[in-house]
Amino acid sequence: MTADVLSTLTQAAQNRILIIDGAMGTMIQQYRLEEQDFRGDKFRDHHRDLKGNNDLLSLTRPDVIEAIHQAYLEAGADIIETNTFNATSISQADYDTAQHAYAINLAAACIARIAADDWTAQNPAKPRFVAGALGPLNKTLSLSPDVNDPGYRALRFDDARNAYAEQVRGLMDGGAHLLLVETIFDTLNCKAALFAIEEVMAEKGRRLPVMISGTITDASGRTLSGQTVEAFWISIQHARPFSVGLNCALGAKEMRPHLEALSAIAGCFISAYPNAGLPNAFGEYDQTPHEMCEFIGDFARSGLVNIVGGCCGTTPAHIRHIAQQVTGIAPRPLPGGQGESRTKNKYTMLAGLEPLIIRPETNFVNIGERTNVTGSKQFANLIKAGKLADALQVARQQVENGAQIIDVNMDEGLLDSERAMVEFLLLVAAEPDIAKVPVMVDSSRFQVIEAGLKCLQGKSIVNSISLKEGEAEFVRQAVICRRHGAAVVVMAFDENGQADTIDRKVDICERAYRILTEKVGFDPTDIIFDPNIFAVATGIEEHNEYAINYIEATRIIKQRCPGARVSGGVSNLSFAFRGNNKVREAMHAAFLFHAIQAGMDMGIVNAGMIEVYAEIPKDLLQRIEDVLFNRYPSATEALVRYAESLTDTGGRAVEKDLAWRETSVEARITHALVKASPILSRRIPKRPASSFPHRFP
Numbered sequence: 001m002t003a004d005v006l007s008t009l010t011q012a013a014q015n016r017i018l019i020i021d022g023a024m025g026t027m028i029q030q031y032r033l034e035e036q037d038f039r040g041d042k043f044r045d046h047h048r049d050l051k052g053n054n055d056l057l058s059l060t061r062p063d064v065i066e067a068i069h070q071a072y073l074e075a076g077a078d079i080i081e082t083n084t085f086n087a088t089s090i091s092q093a094d095y096d097t098a099q100h101a102y103a104i105n106l107a108a109a110c111i112a113r114i115a116a117d118d119w120t121a122q123n124p125a126k127p128r129f130v131a132g133a134l135g136p137l138n139k140t141l142s143l144s145p146d147v148n149d150p151g152y153r154a155l156r157f158d159d160a161r162n163a164y165a166e167q168v169r170g171l172m173d174g175g176a177h178l179l180l181v182e183t184i185f186d187t188l189n190c191k192a193a194l195f196a197i198e199e200v201m202a203e204k205g206r207r208l209p210v211m212i213s214g215t216i217t218d219a220s221g222r223t224l225s226g227q228t229v230e231a232f233w234i235s236i237q238h239a240r241p242f243s244v245g246l247n248c249a250l251g252a253k254e255m256r257p258h259l260e261a262l263s264a265i266a267g268c269f270i271s272a273y274p275n276a277g278l279p280n281a282f283g284e285y286d287q288t289p290h291e292m293c294e295f296i297g298d299f300a301r302s303g304l305v306n307i308v309g310g311c312c313g314t315t316p317a318h319i320r321h322i323a324q325q326v327t328g329i330a331p332r333p334l335p336g337g338q339g340e341s342r343t344k345n346k347y348t349m350l351a352g353l354e355p356l357i358i359r360p361e362t363n364f365v366n367i368g369e370r371t372n373v374t375g376s377k378q379f380a381n382l383i384k385a386g387k388l389a390d391a392l393q394v395a396r397q398q399v400e401n402g403a404q405i406i407d408v409n410m411d412e413g414l415l416d417s418e419r420a421m422v423e424f425l426l427l428v429a430a431e432p433d434i435a436k437v438p439v440m441v442d443s444s445r446f447q448v449i450e451a452g453l454k455c456l457q458g459k460s461i462v463n464s465i466s467l468k469e470g471e472a473e474f475v476r477q478a479v480i481c482r483r484h485g486a487a488v489v490v491m492a493f494d495e496n497g498q499a500d501t502i503d504r505k506v507d508i509c510e511r512a513y514r515i516l517t518e519k520v521g522f523d524p525t526d527i528i529f530d531p532n533i534f535a536v537a538t539g540i541e542e543h544n545e546y547a548i549n550y551i552e553a554t555r556i557i558k559q560r561c562p563g564a565r566v567s568g569g570v571s572n573l574s575f576a577f578r579g580n581n582k583v584r585e586a587m588h589a590a591f592l593f594h595a596i597q598a599g600m601d602m603g604i605v606n607a608g609m610i611e612v613y614a615e616i617p618k619d620l621l622q623r624i625e626d627v628l629f630n631r632y633p634s635a636t637e638a639l640v641r642y643a644e645s646l647t648d649t650g651g652r653a654v655e656k657d658l659a660w661r662e663t664s665v666e667a668r669i670t671h672a673l674v675k676a677s678p679i680l681s682r683r684i685p686k687r688p689a690s691s692f693p694h695r696f697p
């Protein structure tokens with residue numbers, strides 16, 4: 001059986017609903033253990049009280065832990081969890097037993113395996129599995145413990161990741177069949193665990209199926225760290241888990257709508273192991289096995305689940321009832337069909353606190369460019385002056401003006417870019433109206449990108465990686481991005497420099513696509529190509545084909561790299577017209593009109609500042625399109641002359657007045673409909689109206 005746990009488990013989960021065990025803590029309480037039990041011989045002289053450190057019992061009272069496992073196996077559990085919920089060095093530090101973390105995990109996995117193997121030997125037709133449990137830690141990576149200091153964190157990503165890695169080594173060495181990251185209330189903690197799991201599995205050259213279970217803490221349907229259930233799934237699916245689900249916090253009844261949402265989006269098996277109802281006034285759970293299994297039976301009959309069991313307050317009696325209740329009920333079918341434990345994504349899926357799914361019918365996606373110290377003097381000055389609240393306002397305005405992603409760049413000679421990136425992103429995380437969108441971490445230094453990814457609980461985008469320094473470095477960086485679950489922007493840039501011809505752009509992107517999908521295991525939908533938007537109308541003849549080359553390369557890349565997306569930095573195009581925003585905006589709109597038809601999916605833009613194609617004055621449009629398509633040798637000259645004849649108003653002002661927020665509900669809804677939804681995407685559909693190019697909704 002150990003030969004291929006994944007296929008055995010997959011087969012079992014397709015045939016019937018699997019049972020996972022119930023609470024460990026409730027059972028331990030019933031033994032009324034004393035300080036002496038927790039200490040055993042090993043910790044006889046420990047300088048602190050150890051009563052309550054349940055995980056330590058795997059070393060000091062293994063008989064108790066094994067008896068509890070036996071009781072759950074006897075009740076019908078297919079999967080039992082190791083007694084390791086708090087067995088990281090971080091959580092053990094509360095008892096000054098951090099240095100025993102590895103030993104605790106090793107012992108816990110061994111004890112569970114002895115019990116499980118016993119039952120498997122008795123009835124090989126019903127194999128039992130040990131899930132090594134990784135708890136949520138007692139500190140959060142996405143939330144500040146101090147409301148007055150939103151940029152503070154009590155824990156750093158690398159410390160969490162290292163603690164989890166040590167735990168995973170113990171669990172794997174002790175013989176766990178699977179790993180279960182559970183009771184997740186902060187997705188970044190979970191991502192640190194998933195990163196560690198991936199690292200340790202690579203180190204050991206052995207893969208274990210991974211189960212992931214989040215927790216919804218209130219009726220709003222968000223995790224404690226503020227994500228919707230869909231955003232949570234998108235942020236962790238890079239682990240290609242065996243199952244995803246919910247446990248703890250809410251009772252079965254309250255869990256149902258969130259389980260439904262998860263079941264609707266996730267491509268793997270679904271688990272649910274709620275508490276025995278909601279805690280009463282004494283913090284106790286008093287839902288009877290009979291009451292609880294009514295709800296679980298309903299999950300099963302509704303086709304929502306593949307694995308069920310119990311969390312706080314549940315006992316072997318609950319598990320026995322649940323097992324009886326779901327016997328004979330068909331498990332939820334895997335969305336992708338047979339055999340596969342995970343379906344490939346059809347669409348690019350990103351997430352902040354909320355999901356951003358780019359479906360075929362999704363309009364052009366706006367990425368806000370202004371949170372960039374090299375792209376905005378205002379933002380640069382705020383960052384350099386340490387005026388972070390005002391800098392956050394720039395991000396907020398981008399989102400209010402229709403940015404569905406924000407690009408953040410801190411590459412400036414006089415800045416400690418890594419620190420500035422981290423500081424800013426941690427503050428962004430505390431602003432739900434900004435953090436709802438995914439972040440594009442923009443830097444030419446990979447170290448800065450890595451530091452940024454360690455601050456983001458959602459599914460972010462790395463901007464960018466490329467073949468500039470050769471294939472080995474490209475692969476190294478891509479592997480790290482994948483472990484963080486980030487999508488990547490790949491620039492059309494290789495060992496010979498930036499691509500400016502159609503052939504070079506296409507060749508480099510195809511080469512990168514092959515490496516990422518075949519060698520690194522990237523999902524094609526996590527790849528975003530940037531075939532380089534360069535400035536046109538610069539007066540240098542070689543630049544005249546730049547717009548056409550981008551557009552034509554985009555068309556071919558979209559055909560040859562199925563699933564991948566195309567993006568670009570739109571404002572680059574018009575650098576020759578700096579200071580003349582009217583001309584610049586018109587150029588961007590005209591360029592996008594054609595690039596979007598060629599397949600451009602998203603772009604870094606000054607959100608809310610893009611002109612409507614149909615409203616560009618015809619004579620200006622004519623001259624711009626002559627330049628974009630290099631229609632005649634003096635096209636640049638003609639546009640420059642025309643531009644000089646225009647008096648620039650500096651463009652429409654970015655909305656600064658937030659007084660609308662104080663108005664009536666109706667007025668706010670009106671405002672939101674007019675302003676807050678992606679303005680550009682409503683106005684520039686991907687497919688032109690049939691009356692192209694003159695009229696346009």
Ligand code: THG
Binds near residue numbers: 370489579
């Ligand atoms: N591809 C990818 N990432 C990128 C780019 C790209 N990131 C950076 C850049 N290019 C896209 N972002 C910007 C942001 C601002 C401007 C241009 C591109 C810009 N800023 C005004 C200017 O320089 O005139 C600044 C005006 C001000 O200071 O307010 O044009 O191509 N993957």
